[in-house]
Each structure stands twice: as structure tokens, then as C-alpha cells.
Amino acid sequence: MRRVAIVATAAGLFTLGGGYLALGAAGQEEPAVRTAAPVTSPMVAVATPTATVSLPPLPESRAKTVAPVAGAPSSTAEPAPDAGLTGTTSDAKPTIEASSAARSAKPAAAGGGRSAVDKAVAIGGGVALPPLEAPEAVKKMIEAGNGIARTPYKWGGGHGKWQDTGYDCSGSVSFVLAAAGLLSGPLASGPLMSWGEPGKGKWVTIWTNQGHVFLEVAGIRFDTSAQRVTGSRWINEMRSTDGFVARHPAGL
Incomplete structure (x- = not known):
């Protein structure tokens, strides 16, 4: 019996030693690297990277600041004294030239065709364009008219001095005629009924x-x-010209 026990004990120790050897050998192996499986569940949103957008550079601004004529701030300086406040007619005769708009505009564009040659045209803004074949005196009259076309009506204006702040009907007509060298002084509407040539x-x-x-x-x-x-x-x-007398400058 004692021998059987010794044999059994030796067998157990051998088996236990083999287990230790197996365990030692297993401990020397590198652990397997496991990669987590991608989430494919429809219940979980998968984040996607945001695409990078490349925008072109902003264009350089070429805007220019322009003060509107009508809304331009007025000067706070004191206005210059009126050279003709003496109320005399001794100041120089009208020599006002046409505005820059009249000089740069083309008569053909406004009237076109034959009418631009022998007929003037009012293009707005107080400007009229003379016809191409008009005599020099007619062109001077239109230029002078452009200079005062937008001045206000002023009773007696243009009779005390040529350069006035406003003109009445005969004052403005006299101004235009004088600019062409046809008048030496302003005339009222009554005296103009017998001035120049009839018709x-x-x-x-x-x-x-x-x-x-x-x-x-x-x-x-x-x-x-x-x-x-x-x-x-x-x-x-x-x-309508009913009730009016027609007169004209000699030769015009």
C-alpha cells in the first residue's frame, strides 16, 4: 500500500510539473492584437469629416465717393458780395457761355437727321443745343439762355443789372439778345413790340x-x-401766339 501511495504521489507531481511548464510556455506568447469591429448599427450615426472649401479672394473695391450735386453740403463761408448791387446797367453785357453738358453733347444724338442741322433742341437740365448750321449770333443766344435758363422768375430781374439772381420775361429776353450784341440795354415787353423788323x-x-x-x-x-x-x-x-406781335432781329 505504501508503494502504491508513493507512485500516485509521484504521478501527481509529474502532472503538476507539466501543468507549470505548459503555463510558462503559454505566458511567453505575444497577446493577439484585436481591432474593434466598425459600428454598423443603423441606430448609431457615423461621423464624416467636413470637406475643406477654398474660396477665391475678395475683389478689391474700386468705388469712388461722389457727392451728389443736389445734396452736396453747402459752404458755411459768407457769400461774396454781388458785384451788381448798385442797380445800374453799367456792368458788362452778358457773355455767359453754354454749360459743359452742352459742349460735350452731340446734336445728332439729341435730334438726329436733318433736324439737328437746322433746328435747336432742348435736352433738359436747362440746356439747349444749337443747330449745326445756325449763325454765330444764334449760337451765342442759346449759350446765354443756357446760363440763366434755371434761374427763378423775378419781377424786374435783369433790368437793374445784367447779372441778376432772377429774371422776368423781358429781362431774360433782353439778356439773350444782348449776349448776341443785338441790344445795348434791357427793354420791357411794350418797347419790344416796335423793336427790330416786323414779322x-x-x-x-x-x-x-x-x-x-x-x-x-x-x-x-x-x-x-x-x-x-x-x-x-x-x-x-x-x-399759342394769339395776341402777340412778331418781331425779329435784322438778318435773323
């Missing part, structure tokens, strides 16, 4: 009576009453 002229006609006077210059009208319609004394449409 209509080829280029210029003075329509006058005791109460009002206006001009027809190269087919357009220069009239203080036109300001109610256009804001300018120039207007392309004529008006």
Missing part, C-alpha cells in the same frame, strides 16, 4: 405784347412760363 425771322422771332414776351430761337421756345412745365426756360413745344 417772323428765319432763326429768331420775338413774340411780345404789353404783358408778356418770349423768344422762338431755331425752332424752340425760350419763355419764363415754360418753367412750370420743364423747370427751365427752354422748351421744345411752341404755344
